[in-house]
Amino acid sequence: MADGHAAARHQxxxxxxxxxxxxxVIAGLMAAALVAFAWSLSAGPMxxxxxxxxxxxxxxxxxxxxxxxxxxxxxxxxxxxxxxxLLALAGALMQVLLRNPLADPYVLxxxxxxxxxxxxxILAGATAxxxxxxxxxxxxxxxxxxxxxxxxDGSWTQTRLLLTGVIxxxxxxxxxxLMLSLAPEGRVKGMLFWLMGxxxxxxxxxxxxxxxxxxxxxxLPFARELNLLARGEIxxxxxxxxxxxxxxxxxxxxxxxxxxxxxxxxxxxxVGLIVPHLVRLAIxxxxxxxxxxxxxxxxxxxxxxxxxxxxxxxxxxxxxxxxTALIGVPVFLFLLARHPR
Amino acid sequence: xxxxxxxPVLASxxxxxxxxxxxxxxxxxxxxxxxxxxxILGRNGxxxxxxxxxxxxxxxxxxxxxxLSGQPYAAWPRGHEACLRGLLAQSQxxxxxxxxxxxxxxxxxxxxxxxxxxxxxxxxxxxTALASMGLDGFAERQVPTLSGGERQRLAIATLLVQRPRLYxxxxxxxxxxxxxxxxxxxxFRALASAGAGVAMVLHDINLTARYASxxxxxxxxxxxxxxxxxxxxxxxxxxxxxxxxxxxxxxxxATLFVPA
Numbered sequence: 001m002a003d004g005h006a007a008a009r010h011q012x013x014x015x016x017x018x019x020x021x022x023x024x025v026i027a028g029l030m031a032a033a034l035v036a037f038a039w040s041l042s043a044g045p046m047x048x049x050x051x052x053x054x055x056x057x058x059x060x061x062x063x064x065x066x067x068x069x070x071x072x073x074x075x076x077x078x079x080x081x082x083x084x085x086l087l088a089l090a091g092a093l094m095q096v097l098l099r100n101p102l103a104d105p106y107v108l109x110x111x112x113x114x115x116x117x118x119x120x121x122i123l124a125g126a127t128a129x130x131x132x133x134x135x136x137x138x139x140x141x142x143x144x145x146x147x148x149x150x151x152x153d154g155s156w157t158q159t160r161l162l163l164t165g166v167i168x169x170x171x172x173x174x175x176x177x178l179m180l181s182l183a184p185e186g187r188v189k190g191m192l193f194w195l196m197g198x199x200x201x202x203x204x205x206x207x208x209x210x211x212x213x214x215x216x217x218x219x220l221p222f223a224r225e226l227n228l229l230a231r232g233e234i235x236x237x238x239x240x241x242x243x244x245x246x247x248x249x250x251x252x253x254x255x256x257x258x259x260x261x262x263x264x265x266x267x268x269x270x271v272g273l274i275v276p277h278l279v280r281l282a283i284x285x286x287x288x289x290x291x292x293x294x295x296x297x298x299x300x301x302x303x304x305x306x307x308x309x310x311x312x313x314x315x316x317x318x319x320x321x322x323x324t325a326l327i328g329v330p331v332f333l334f335l336l337a338r339h340p341r
Numbered sequence: 342x343x344x345x346x347x348x349p350v351l352a353s354x355x356x357x358x359x360x361x362x363x364x365x366x367x368x369x370x371x372x373x374x375x376x377x378x379x380x381i382l383g384r385n386g387x388x389x390x391x392x393x394x395x396x397x398x399x400x401x402x403x404x405x406x407x408x409l410s411g412q413p414y415a416a417w418p419r420g421h422e423a424c425l426r427g428l429l430a431q432s433q434x435x436x437x438x439x440x441x442x443x444x445x446x447x448x449x450x451x452x453x454x455x456x457x458x459x460x461x462x463x464x465x466x467x468x469t470a471l472a473s474m475g476l477d478g479f480a481e482r483q484v485p486t487l488s489g490g491e492r493q494r495l496a497i498a499t500l501l502v503q504r505p506r507l508y509x510x511x512x513x514x515x516x517x518x519x520x521x522x523x524x525x526x527x528x529f530r531a532l533a534s535a536g537a538g539v540a541m542v543l544h545d546i547n548l549t550a551r552y553a554s555x556x557x558x559x560x561x562x563x564x565x566x567x568x569x570x571x572x573x574x575x576x577x578x579x580x581x582x583x584x585x586x587x588x589x590x591x592x593x594x595a596t597l598f599v600p601a
Contacts, residue, residue: 015442015464039344083588230436231435231444232433234430235398235430235433237448238397238423238430239451240450242392280438285438
């Protein structure tokens with residue numbers, strides 16, 4: 001024990017360094033968010049300069065530029081940012097809940113359920129508003145189905161939850177394929193865009209942005225408990241955590257965040273998987289820092305990706321999900337090769 | 342005569358623990374006083390871990406009660422039990438990386454409020470615990486780079502950071518070399534002398550003979566023998582419990598048990 005006191009005297013400052021670094025990263029991400037928004041609002045077939053941008057946002061005057069910025073680009077930028085944040089936050093939560101670094105927001109079948117709901121309404125010929133409703137109902141339906149099947153006997157093992165989610169997602173995939181093959185020619189393109197993830201029709205971004213703030217505020221009080229949950233159930237329970245209640249909260253919150261994101265922009269892939277990993281590499285796995293940083297990083301990534309998706313091959317607009325997948329797959333393979341486990 | 346007014350660290354009253362419909366122990370009564378070291382012995386699958394988790398309040402008993410510092414677990418304010426008893430679980434795989442210091446600081450969780458961050462005092466406690474397990478200089482290492490024995494010592498250090506009154510240890514010597522086996526048991530003996538209670542699952546009968554004050558011997562079918570170490574550790578009883586004949590060999594200073 002004498003050695004112990006000697007060691008305690010020259011304290012390493014690693015924890016403080018890590019926190020300082022994490023706070024710098026978060027500040028950097030906030031700055032990046034501003035840049036991403038500025039790019040998103042100014043770029044397009046009609047470029048808007050920085051000065052005009054401020055004028056368009058600041059005054060209520062109506063000019064063509066101001067209308068484009070306020071009515072077309074701003075809702076879309078907010079929707080992309082909010083949904084990127086929602087997916088990254090949900091992904092980080094799911095990775096802790098399932099203690100599996102390969103988990104993402106869709107692993108429990110939520111996007112599959114949303115796709116069935118959305119494509120079902122498109123197939124039925126419903127209007128845009130109903131597609132969102134269908135997607136949301138589908139997402140919640142899949143969530144409840146997976147929860148009911150996996151939790152039916154009172155046990156809650158990660159493997160069982162994961163397998164149930166994968167099977168339900170596979171079932172949804174089959175239903176989606178069936179609907180695509182039955183759909184009349186004219187509706188297939190809309191269906192494909194929905195499936196790939198597309199922010200162009202996101203005209204009402206406010207629910208997603210509000211939920212992003214609420215979700216992060218709801219998760220942060222439990223962040224240190226999540227750190228313990230990531231280390232295993234027995235450890236967490238022995239340290240006084242009510243694991244059952246915490247898991248319900250994480251599952252419910254993760255499902256809600258994902259459902260709203262998927263309802264708003266479709267099933268954009270890889271944001272929820274990649275972003276938590278990238279952030280973890282930069283600042284470590286303390287959820288108190290990881291959750292806000294991942295939320296910001298996800299928002300920045302999707303906002304920038306969506307702007308790129310509508311400008312790189314303009315006038316053709318790419319579905320943003322294609323871009324995130326094209327970026328995400330190589331990045332993830334690189335990470336996997338660099339960090340063999 | 343001086344009375345000890347403090348309640349026993351741990352006690353059970355008519356405790357029955359079951360796995361499925363099989364009894365692990367039936368009607369177990371025992372008391373663990375401050376200073377006592379109890380070792381639980383039994384063959385593989387006898388239910389030692391299940392019993393330990395029940396004693397830790399993490400699993401419901403089929404019948405009977407467990408008293409932690411004189412009260413059932415349910416009577417303690419939620420979360421406070423983690424300040425009184427700590428559990429060293431069998432090692433679980435890590436899926437996410439973390440530094441050694443971060444991991445040890447996990448033991449401070451019961452003492453921190455919802456919005457608190459670990460401060461310099463918490464770090465000092467963690468570094469002291471790491472040093473006591475021979476892990477000085479490891480603070481900034483990533484856990485996945487540690488060897489199995491180093492990880493086990495980190496897990497023990499994390500438990501020490503928790504500073505409970507009752508230590509429940511599930512195979513604390515797993516992956517440890519001879520030197521660290523003795524060092525770890527010496528450390529817990531010192532904690533017991535300072536007033537803690539220790540209950541652990543071990544597989545080494547001779548280390549049990551050396552360090553235990555009491556032994557609980559499980560036969561795997563609900564039967565058990567509890568008592569002071571010298572009473573329980575006999576060749577006859579051990580042979581019956583392990584289903585393999587053992588022989589006691591005395592060398593003048595100690596009695597060793599060897600498989601016959």
